[in-house]
Amino acid sequence: MELMVNGKMLETTANISVVELLNQKNVESPDMVSVEINGRILSREKFNLTKLQEKDQVEFLYFMGGG
Amino acid sequence: MDYTDDQLERYSRHIILRDVGVEGQMKISKAKVLVIGAGGLGSPALLYLAAAGVGTIGIADGDVVDLSNLQRQVIHATQDINTPKIISAKRKINNLNLDVNVVTYEEMLNSQNITRIIEEYDFIIDGTDNFPAKFLVNDACIFSKKPFSHAGILQFFGQTITVVPGESTCYRCIFHKPPPLDVVPSCAQAGVIGVIAGVIGTLQANEAMKFILEKGNLITNRLLTFDALESKFRDLPIKKNPECPVCGEKPVITELMDYEQAACKIGTK
Numbered sequence: 001m002e003l004m005v006n007g008k009m010l011e012t013t014a015n016i017s018v019v020e021l022l023n024q025k026n027v028e029s030p031d032m033v034s035v036e037i038n039g040r041i042l043s044r045e046k047f048n049l050t051k052l053q054e055k056d057q058v059e060f061l062y063f064m065g066g067g
Numbered sequence: 068m069d070y071t072d073d074q075l076e077r078y079s080r081h082i083i084l085r086d087v088g089v090e091g092q093m094k095i096s097k098a099k100v101l102v103i104g105a106g107g108l109g110s111p112a113l114l115y116l117a118a119a120g121v122g123t124i125g126i127a128d129g130d131v132v133d134l135s136n137l138q139r140q141v142i143h144a145t146q147d148i149n150t151p152k153i154i155s156a157k158r159k160i161n162n163l164n165l166d167v168n169v170v171t172y173e174e175m176l177n178s179q180n181i182t183r184i185i186e187e188y189d190f191i192i193d194g195t196d197n198f199p200a201k202f203l204v205n206d207a208c209i210f211s212k213k214p215f216s217h218a219g220i221l222q223f224f225g226q227t228i229t230v231v232p233g234e235s236t237c238y239r240c241i242f243h244k245p246p247p248l249d250v251v252p253s254c255a256q257a258g259v260i261g262v263i264a265g266v267i268g269t270l271q272a273n274e275a276m277k278f279i280l281e282k283g284n285l286i287t288n289r290l291l292t293f294d295a296l297e298s299k300f301r302d303l304p305i306k307k308n309p310e311c312p313v314c315g316e317k318p319v320i321t322e323l324m325d326y327e328q329a330a331c332k333i334g335t336k
């Protein structure tokens with residue numbers, strides 16, 4: 001299926017979970033990002049169970065502590 | 068108050084703008100903006116706010132200028148090394164524009180002192196360089212109902228969001244709590260390109276200007292990110308999070324807290 005991940009089209013297997021997508025995108029630790037799906041923040045405890053749907057817009061939002 | 072001829076000339080390029088005018092410039096002259104952290108983000112923000120003639124600018128920072136700061140912290144100069152950043156920054160602002168009343172706080176803000184300081188101001192700019200401080204600024208501004216501009220930078224990337232407490236998405240709506248120690252590197256560990264501080268810090272000053280002038284649209288309910296390698300901005304709509312621990316429907320954070328300083332912060336300047 002097709003997803004939009006950080007603004008770019010990505011072809012994935014159907015029903016991929018958020019954790020699987022993080023792995024596929026080489027995000028080393030789920031603690032490094034917040035995940036937004038279609039404009040809403042997904043709580044971290046739901047990364048495992050949440051399956052993505054065709055055309056979902058997924059954003060990985062990174063912690064940036066510098067200033 | 069009336070402007071002198073010199074002031075009318077100094078601010079003439081503002082005054083000629085239809086969305087500013089003498090009336091708008093008067094708002095700027097009466098405004099009070101606090102910049103927390105006179106570092107990479109704070110430097111350009113302070114310089115532009117001072118040039119614009121913001122009437123009162125508060126600067127809070129407990130650090131001294133370090134040689135490794137000068138690659139990006141453009142308000143400080145080589146001769147300022149080992150000088151408190153607030154002194155160095157105040158000196159530059161005074162040189163630039165004596166209309167500005169500069170108030171300095173030579174202290175790292177914590178849960179005990181932050182509320183008393185932010186209450187004096189109309190708008191806050193978070194230019195801090197660590198997660199405990201960024202979460203503290205968010206919570207304090209939410210509790211005190213102070214609008215503020217959050218930003219963070221790392222390597223070639225930066226992001227910013229403006230928070231109007233009670234109305235718009237806050238920092239914790241997106242990032243519930245600081246990341247575990249050492250999962251996310253600091254600028255000292257991972258590096259930061261100097262100009263990203265200029266881009267993002269200048270955007271923060273622009274937020275203060277729009278807020279003061281009551282013009283345009285603040286960066287609320289969206290995270291604006293910038294990739295300096297691609298020179299691309301992305302504007303990501305983010306709804307206020309009903310599960311937010313501080314501004315959600317059932318807030319679990321009801322008082323300020325001091326997170327342990329992240330280990331990766333040690334040695335950071």
Ligand SMILES: [Zn+2]
Nearest residue numbers: 237240311314
């Ligand atoms: Zn919130």
